[in-house]
Amino acid sequence: MADYIMTIDSDVEDIPEPAPQPKMKTQKSEDDAALNPDFVFDLADDTYADILNTGVTVQDLIKTGSKATPISVDEIVARRKLSRKRKRSADDQDGSVSEEEYEEGDSEEDEGVSDEEGFKMDELGEASDDPIRVGAEEEEEEEDSSEDEDEETEADKARKAAFFAAEDDATKEAHDSFLSMNLSRPLLKSLTSLGFSKPTPIQAATIPVALLGKDVVGNAVTGSGKTAAFMIPMLERLLYRDKGKKAAATRCLVLLPTRELAVQCYEVGNKLASHTDVQLCLLVGGLSLKTQEVALRARPDIVLATPGRLIDHIRNSPGFTLDAIDILVLDEADRMLSDGFHEELTEIINSCPKSRQTMLFSATMTDSVDELIKMSLDKPVRLFVDPKRSTARGLTQEFVRVRKESERPALLVALCKQTFKRKVIVFLGSKKMAHQMRIVFSILGMKCDELHGDLSQEQRLNALQAFRDGKVDYLMATDLASRGLDIKGVETVINYDMPNQLAQYLHRVGRTARAGKRGKSVTLVGEADRRMLKAAIKHAAGEDQVRQRSVPAEVTQKYIEKLEDLKDEIKEVMQEEKEEKQLRRAEMELKKGENLIEHETEIFSRPARTWFQSEKEKAKAKEIGKAEHEGGGKRARADAKNKDEEKKPKRDKFSGLSRRMKRRKMAMDEDKEEGVDKAVSAAIRSAKKAARPSKIGHSSTKLSSPSKARSGKQARSGGKKGKGAFDSDFGSRGSSNNHEGVRAVKGTKPNLNKKLGGGKKTGKK
Ligand SMILES: Nc1ncnc2c1ncn2[C@@H]1O[C@H](COP(=O)(O)OP(=O)(O)OP(=O)(O)O)[C@@H](O)[C@H]1O
Numbered sequence: 049m050a051d052y053i054m055t056i057d058s059d060v061e062d063i064p065e066p067a068p069q070p071k072m073k074t075q076k077s078e079d080d081a082a083l084n085p086d087f088v089f090d091l092a093d094d095t096y097a098d099i100l101n102t103g104v105t106v107q108d109l110i111k112t113g114s115k116a117t118p119i120s121v122d123e124i125v126a127r128r129k130l131s132r133k134r135k136r137s138a139d140d141q142d143g144s145v146s147e148e149e150y151e152e153g154d155s156e157e158d159e160g161v162s163d164e165e166g167f168k169m170d171e172l173g174e175a176s177d178d179p180i181r182v183g184a185e186e187e188e189e190e191e192d193s194s195e196d197e198d199e200e201t202e203a204d205k206a207r208k209a210a211f212f213a214a215e216d217d218a219t220k221e222a223h224d225s226f227l228s229m230n231l232s233r234p235l236l237k238s239l240t241s242l243g244f245s246k247p248t249p250i251q252a253a254t255i256p257v258a259l260l261g262k263d264v265v266g267n268a269v270t271g272s273g274k275t276a277a278f279m280i281p282m283l284e285r286l287l288y289r290d291k292g293k294k295a296a297a298t299r300c301l302v303l304l305p306t307r308e309l310a311v312q313c314y315e316v317g318n319k320l321a322s323h324t325d326v327q328l329c330l331l332v333g334g335l336s337l338k339t340q341e342v343a344l345r346a347r348p349d350i351v352l353a354t355p356g357r358l359i360d361h362i363r364n365s366p367g368f369t370l371d372a373i374d375i376l377v378l379d380e381a382d383r384m385l386s387d388g389f390h391e392e393l394t395e396i397i398n399s400c401p402k403s404r405q406t407m408l409f410s411a412t413m414t415d416s417v418d419e420l421i422k423m424s425l426d427k428p429v430r431l432f433v434d435p436k437r438s439t440a441r442g443l444t445q446e447f448v449r450v451r452k453e454s455e456r457p458a459l460l461v462a463l464c465k466q467t468f469k470r471k472v473i474v475f476l477g478s479k480k481m482a483h484q485m486r487i488v489f490s491i492l493g494m495k496c497d498e499l500h501g502d503l504s505q506e507q508r509l510n511a512l513q514a515f516r517d518g519k520v521d522y523l524m525a526t527d528l529a530s531r532g533l534d535i536k537g538v539e540t541v542i543n544y545d546m547p548n549q550l551a552q553y554l555h556r557v558g559r560t561a562r563a564g565k566r567g568k569s570v571t572l573v574g575e576a577d578r579r580m581l582k583a584a585i586k587h588a589a590g591e592d593q594v595r596q597r598s599v600p601a602e603v604t605q606k607y608i609e610k611l612e613d614l615k616d617e618i619k620e621v622m623q624e625e626k627e628e629k630q631l632r633r634a635e636m637e638l639k640k641g642e643n644l645i646e647h648e649t650e651i652f653s654r655p656a657r658t659w660f661q662s663e664k665e666k667a668k669a670k671e672i673g674k675a676e677h678e679g680g681g682k683r684a685r686a687d688a689k690n691k692d693e694e695k696k697p698k699r700d701k702f703s704g705l706s707r708r709m710k711r712r713k714m715a716m717d718e719d720k721e722e723g724v725d726k727a728v729s730a731a732i733r734s735a736k737k738a739a740r741p742s743k744i745g746h747s748s749t750k751l752s753s754p755s756k757a758r759s760g761k762q763a764r765s766g767g768k769k770g771k772g773a774f775d776s777d778f779g780s781r782g783s784s785n786n787h788e789g790v791r792a793v794k795g796t797k798p799n800l801n802k803k804l805g806g807g808k809k810t811g812k813k
Contacts (some may be wrong), residue, residue, distance in 0.1 A: 059071035077183055080535045118507050119628045121483075124621050125490045172584055204417075211417045213262065213427040223252045226280075230257075232287050234323035235280060242319055248273035253431045254407075255281050255335045263428035265381075265420060269440050270558020271534070274409045274434070275316045278302070280375045283317075285347050285375065286326050289744045295346040297372035297741035298329075303396065303510040305383045307332040307354055307505060308512055313379060314352045322798035326350065333357045334505025344368045355384075355392035370399040374744045378423070380531045381408035383549065385419050397423065397529050403743075411558060412438075438554050438587035443561035443569060444586055446597045447581060450574040457488070458607035459572055462599055464494065465607075468570070470521045471539040475530060475556050481544070482524040489522055491614055500526040530555040534562060546577035546584075553584055568599065 053413075085246060191355060223229050226247055246256065250268035258264055258281035268274055282300050304310040308344075314330040329348035331340050332355055340357075344365050351358070361368050376397075378384045384393060385408075407426055413421075415430055439445070448463070450456050464472065476482045479500040489496035496510040497520045508528075514536055516521040523529070530552060538560040547553045553571075560567025573581050588594045641757050644651065 056105060059289070061110065061728040067435050073286065103520075117575075119489050119632065121487055121621065121623055124624050124628075125487070128617075128621065128624075133791060143305070168264070192685075200613040207417045208415060208430075210416075211420070211425075211428075212265070212430045223247060223256060229285055231255075231280065234287070235283055235320065237323045238320045239280075246274065248277070249433045250274055250431070251277040253433055253597045254278065255284075257431065258282075258405070258407060258428045259284060259493075261405050263425045264408070264431055265413060265415060265425070265428045265433065266407065266431045267415075267432075268411065268433040269437060270288065270411040270527050270555060271440055271562025272411075273563070274411070274466075275313055275379070275532075275534075276310070278322065278379070278409060279317050281321050282350065282377070283321055283324060283326055283612065285744045287324060290742050294740050298344075298347055298349065298351050298368075298370070299741075299744050300375040300377070301370060301373050301396075301400065302350065302352045303355060303358070303384055303393075304352065305354070305381045305389065305531065307334055308499075308529065308530055309380065310352050310354050311509065312532065312534060316665075317350060317352065328352060331357045331361055332505075334508070341365045341565040355389055357532060359392055359395055360533075362396075370396070372741045372743075373400040373404050373763075375405045376400055377407045378409070380410050381411045381413050382414050382419070385414075385422060392421075393422070412554055416457065437589055438550075438590045439557060439593075440561040440567070441589045442564065442566040443557060443589060444566070444593045444648045445584065446568060446570045447558065447573050447584075448570060448597045448599060450572050453574060455604050455608060455635065456542055456544065456574070457485070457611055458573055458604050459599055460542065461488065461492065461611065461801060462603050463542065463570060464489070465492070466603075468540045468542065468568075471515075471518070472514075472535050472542060472556065473523045473525055473529065473535075473538055473540075473559050474544055475525055476541045476544045477526070477547075479526055482526050484618065485544070486524045488611065489524070489612065491617055491621070494522060495520040496522040496524060498524040499529050501528055502525075527552060527556070529559070530746050534557060538562075539567060541567070541571065543571040546571055546573055547579045548580070550580065550583045550587065553580065554587065570627060609812060675806055 065427070119355055147789075222788060226236060226244070229247070248267060248268075250272050254264060254266055254277040258278065266274060266276075268279065282302075286299065289295070302313060304311075304313055308333045310330060314328060317328045327346065327348040328350045329340070329343045329346075329352070331344075331351055331353035333354055340361065344361060345367065346350075353361075362370065383389070402424065406428070408420070408423065408425075408428075413432070415432070420428070437473075448459060450459060460474065464474075474485065476485060479502040481504065482500045483499050486496050486498040493775070497514050499508055499511045499515075511523065512529075512533070512535075514520045527547070530547075533556075541557050541560045543553070545555060547556060557569035557571075560569060571581075571584070583662075585594050
């Protein structure tokens with residue numbers, strides 16, 4: 049164990065750095081097989097920060113209107129400080145003793161912490177069997193059977209081999225440039241303006257395969273560019289869609305688990321599509337339903353959505369359907385496939401045509417066939433880039449031992465006050481904790497905001513923006529922010545407590561050290577977290593990137609006392625906040641009542657919205673999802689399912705039928721009831737079918753080989769899926785004048801031929 053002791057002054061940070069990396073261009077490492085050694089990440093300014101030149105801004109997306117401005121903790125704290133100050137000066141005049149001022153005095157004091165008091169850091173490695181010696185030294189039975197280490201049985205292997213597509217030349221083809229991928233000029237232009245000069249490994253692996261229309265299951269570490277990996281082929285394929293008013297249709301759907309992630313993905317998509325005519329639409333809860341309904345009427349090419357709001361629109365927005373979906377993407381797919389989203393996902397998937405292309409991505413993607421079967425994938429190509437590695441190369445993980453649970457808050461404050469002073473995301477286990485800690489930080493004069501599900505969507509997006517813009521140094525977040533969020537320059541992620549699942553940990557720490565940059569995670573580890581700690585260390589990118597940080601007992605004690613002194617103040621701030629909230633609520637109720645009286649006729653004449661799940665069902669699904677997400681896992685799921693079994697409705701006459709058959713039967717029943725003649729109803733149905741927009745890039749060419757179509761039905765529908773449709777894209781590219789995209793000329797030709805060949809060979813089996 050290398051031992052170098054760090055002082056507070058040197059803390060930021062003299063960790064032995066690898067040789068400086070001017071632009072990563074020439075740096076090679078032995079284990080770099082999976083990474084393109086020449087790959088240069090975008091080191092320009094925040095690429096995704098402002099929502100590009102499309103004129104859409106976060107503020108535009110946020111619902112504006114009659115909503116009152118949210119209650120600000122900072123305002124309450126400032127108000128209280130001011131009144132304290134006034135009182136103090138009045139007291140001074142009276143000659144009485146002044147009250148303690150919190151943060152001003154503190155910061156002075158903190159700077160003066162002597163070197164001896166500095167936090168110590170030790171390197172951890174394999175040699176350290178029990179790196180953070182938690183509690184008594186008795187050797188517990190180490191059942192290292194954490195989810196990530198389950199041995200794969202022969203049967204599993206065989207199932208996977210049967211489920212996934214076999215590797216072929218197309219999947220192995222190495223691309224070290226976007227040019228060799230044969231992308232259209234408008235896209236190449238966007239990539240250049242984004243500063244994406246080379247594909248990241250996951251992009252190099254995914255784009256060619258996705259362009260062939262194949263289903264994909266992709267896994268690569270956090271911050272490695274998965275968003276563009278599915279966005280680029282999606283946009284490329286859309287460039288060859290049918291054009292014209294009648295052909296307008298929503299052909300691509302991207303599902304994401306959180307609203308913030310959907311907003312971010314929408315931004316990235318807009319940037320990539322900025323030189324094309326492809327239209328994107330964002331459907332997330334918390335933002336204006338009406339605006340989204342209007343946007344949907346224009347039949348945007350790509351819809352990015354969270355599941356709940358999407359279903360709301362499917363049910364309630366006239367004319368919006370998923371009938372024309374050609375590409376379905378699930379970002380953070382393992383989360384989406386978890387039971388919390390189960391009902392919603394089933395409903396959405398049942399509304400999409402079976403012939404679609406489906407792509408699943410996550411940094412913690414599972415290749416467990418059981419999970420993936422839910423998505424009715426068709427021989428998906430498994431693209432796991434560097435599967436042995438779970439954290440980014442630039443990430444240094446530190447662990448701080450928590451001896452007594454009561455010292456946890458003090459440790460956090462000490463670390464933030466003395467060492468981690470800017471661009472810090474602190475993950476906490478609950479919304480309540482996140483809010484309380486935000487109050488503590490605000491009282492201590494540290495610029496801070498919070499991000500969790502107890503806030504309005506407006507507050508959530510504003511907090512994120514404030515953190516992105518550097519207006520606040522600390523973001524107190526729950527796991528809502530753990531996945532996918534791409535915030536440039538996050539220096540440190542602090543885990544106030546260790547999450548219950550390794551995946552959750554990996555996503556949290558993945559908010560830093562993104563896109564080839566360096567970053568640090570600091571996790572407070574208590575006795576109960578020992579197993580997770582081992583798993584985390586095991587998944588580090590390198591042994592030298594794991595360290596133990598210790599906070600001297602006297603420093604911890606100092607902050608324990610300080611927080612003890614703040615207790616009353618925190619309570620009072622919370623009380624004031626509560627009172628303000630009640631006042632606001634009363635005002636809102638009043639306004640609601642007035643509106644109801646004033647606009648009664650209009651309000652009651654609106655068609656009633658239907659809901660996919662009742663509030664009760666929603667709450668239950670949320671509960672299961674939460675339990676599973678936070679580690680209750682399979683047991684919680686099983687318990688809930690058992691309970692459900694008893695309540696399950698009886699099978700109706702449609703159960704067991706395919707979606708299409710069910711629809712047909714229902715239509716026939718309806719016709720019977722209405723006494724419509726069979727021939728007439730058949731004619732109506734076939735006219736409707738004919739009016740459906742064609743698939744992306746699908747020309748009149750039919751599937752060349754019926755054996756490659758998934759089923760007879762698919763073959764009849766013109767080989768809609770994958771290879772057939774996409775081959776026709778390629779086939780028609782040279783000849784058709786219908787194409788909007790201009791081929792990139794230089795350097796692309798040899799590969800075009802190659803891919804044409806590859807495409808034919810590697811069609812869906
Ligand atoms: N080809 C590229 N060249 C340079 N930078 C890139 C490239 N592709 C993506 N990036 C940058 O990498 C960062 C991370 O990308 P992205 O958010 O898509 O990662 P991710 O793999 O989806 O991460 P997570 O697993 O956390 O969701 C972004 O800021 C983006 O600007």
